[in-house]
Structures are given as structure tokens and as C-alpha cells.
Amino acid sequence: MFSDKVYWLLVIILVSIISFYFFWISGFNYFFDDVYVYLSYSESLYNLGYVQDLTTIPPTAPITTQNGVVLLYTILNYVTNDMLTKMQIVSFILTINLMICYLLIYKIGLLLNISKNVLYILIVALIFNFYFYGYYVTPTNDGFYISLLLLSLYLFLKLSIKNNTNYWMILLVIALLVPMFRLQGLIVYIAALISFFIIQKEYKKSFIIFIYIVLSFLAVKLSIKLLIDDTSGLEELSKMLIFYHLETFYDSFQEILANAIPSIFLNFPASNFNSDAFVYIKILFSALVFIFLIAIFIESFKKKNLIVFTIVLIVFGNFAALILFNVIIDRYIYINAIFIILLSLFYMKRIYHMYFVVGFLLLSLLSFGARIYYKQYDSINVINNIDYIDSTYKSYNLISQFPRQTYFYLRKQSILNQQYIDTNLPILIIGDEKFTNHQIEILIQKKNKIITKKQLTLIWKKENTLYNTTELYIKDNDDW
Structure with missing residues (x-):
């Protein structure tokens, strides 16, 4: 068997190779979405002193308080103006961060008394899970959020065994930082507060955690005041909360069962399998996951097992956050799959551990191979x-x-309001037929005469949809 140092060296090499392929060779960088708006936010912060969405003319208000990666991009503006280079630098940082995530998962596994050899194979299986790269190395907030989540969980679990002042100081820093990357990071603090209060009856520790949570929310308020000039986008976003859409609760929960939970285990969008038979299988699988979690939640409470109890609370908290924010996206709960696997190993007889992780490794290799073979990033086009x-x-x-996308591709803002069109210049419309025709109708209604119209041989692909490029020259017959 490899020594620990050799093993982790091989992990570093393997993760680096895979990450280099996706973010430097495959063209994956040309098919992001949120990344490009974060880049525009950083350009605004760098040049104007506040966050604004510069992908359009006129610019629009930001729709998130989670601007941690925006601050990083803003710093990188002092190094380079090239957006692709900035993305690759952040992906490089997140590749290192991913290795830290694997180490933290390994250490949390040890606290659950899972053997080193089993955890070694588990980590290798996770290395071949595409979603770890697609979600945690893609240069957005998620990679930083997940490492802070895992680190805070690990420190709380260590504090349940022995108090340590240094751990408390680190947890304070994380409490102030993690909401900048994702608000769900506070779920760990809420879970720890409940666990220390109910399981260990450590009321002093619970009170300290409560203070940290309050300070964390104050830090969010301060970041809004310092970074965001126009909060109308945040106000609109708040209206997405489930309290405003109670009628969607059932549909949201069904979406979690039918797609979100199966996707985090399949390492592939479960929505691709939507025949009636598959839907029932997916819902049954998710229901079994919930039954398992409820059973160990009750069992860990009875036996006062703080480690298991805390992890289960975090898993439930992540599911609840999807419902609360009314946004059912599997990447927000992907870490739950890892926690559930660790908990399954904890409750499984040791003689089955190796079979389980080897089977999981084979499944990971299969899904990873399918992703490499079938997924085409048409970056050359x-x-x-x-x-x-x-x-x-x-x-x-x-x-x-x-x-x-076009802000990143062409380094150019897209016109939202046609009053900003310069009629002395050509117009390029990039979109499907319906969108293009609608834009032309608006132009005609403005009493502009179209002089020439030509569809260029430039086809763009976003997800599974193709978009055309149309060139227009117009004559302005009237004032706007």
C-alpha cells in the first residue's frame, strides 16, 4: 500500500491533470453562465466602486449578495484585463482548494471511524466525479463555499471532543467570510448550535455560535452597504422565497425527489431520464434516502452521537434551503451526497466497506468516462x-x-433598450428566430427603415439550443 505522502502526492497529480483538461484544454470555460456576470460585477466594482451587471446596456442591479468571488476578480483586475486569464487563475486556485476539500472529507471520515484504506478509495472515486470540477473548480463562489463549509464542520466536530481557542478564532473568520460565497454556509453553524445545545448541553458553546451567526448576518448587511448601490435586484430576488409562492411547495419538493437528489448521486442530470418508469424509480430512491436520514437522525439523537446528528442536520438544512429559496438546483446540495455516503459507511458493517467504495469507484469511472466521451464543448466554433x-x-x-455569454465572447454589452442603438452602425442580433423577429418588429415600430438584412453563417450553441446571427443596417427616419 502507498504511504500517506505518496498517496496524497498522487491525488494532487491526478486532480491537477483532470482540472487542467477541463479548464485549459476542453473549452469548458466557454460554456459558463454565472461566471460571466461575476466578471462584469468585478469590472463595475473596479471602475465604478460598486457592483452592477455590465453585461447589458443599460446596466442592471445585481441579484446576489454573494460576491466573494467578485472581490477576487476585482483584485485580479490589477493583474490582467483578460477575462479568460482571470477565470483560469481562479480555477487554478480552486484546484488547490479542491484538494483541501478532499483532505477535509478524509478527516471527517476518520472522525466517523472509517478506515484509512476505505477513505483512500473513496477519495479516488470522488476525484472522478465530474461534478466536483463542474461545481467546485468552475470559477464561481461554490468551490470556496464548500471548503469553508467542510472546514467549519470539521472544526465543530473537533470542538465536540476537545475545546480549542484557535478553532473558535478560525470559526469566527469563517462565519464572517462564508456568506460572501454562499449563505447556506451558515447551516453548519445552525446545526452545530442545535447539536451542542441538545446533545452535549454545552450552553456556553451554543451561545458563542449564536453570536457568530448574528455577526455573520451583520457582515452580510455591511457588504451590501459597501458594495451595492442599487438594491432593487435584491428586493426582486427576495420575492422568490417560498413564503411568496406557497402554491409551489409541492412541485418544489417533487422536483427535489425526482431530479435534484438522484442527480447528486448519478453525477449526471437526472432530468435526462424522464419516462414514467424512471420518474417512479427516482422518487423511490429519494424516498429511501429520506427514510435512511430520518432513521439515523432519531438513532443519533437517542444515542447522543453529536457527530452523526450534526451531519444529518446539515443535510436536512441543505434540502430545506432549496425549498426556502425556491431554487431547486442540484449543485446547492451536491455535498449532501458525500455526507450521505460517509454516514452509510458509518452504519454499514465493516466487511462491506471495501465492496461499497470499490463499487462507487466503478460507478464514478463509468459516469466520468461517459462525460469525457459524450460531452462536447464546441469552443472552436x-x-x-x-x-x-x-x-x-x-x-x-x-x-x-x-x-x-456574448459579454464574455465579444467583450461587448448587449442592448436591452433600443433607444441606445446608434443608427449609424450595423446591428448584430444573436438569438433564435422568435427573438430576432421580435427585435426587428420593435425596430420597425420605432419608424426605422431596414435597409439590409442578412443572416450570417455564425451559429452559437447554448445548452441544447442553436442561435443564429443576423446583421441589420437601418435608416433612422425619425427621432427616437
């Missing part, structure tokens, strides 16, 4: 389109159906 537009048009108006 995107780059060719960019080169053509850059070489053909010195100046032009851009109207795009997906302004975040």
Missing part, C-alpha cells in the same frame, strides 16, 4: 465566430438573447 466578428466589424450594436 465559438472562437471562430469571435474572430470573424472582431475582424469584420470595427463598431456595431449588439442585441443578444444571452447577454452574459
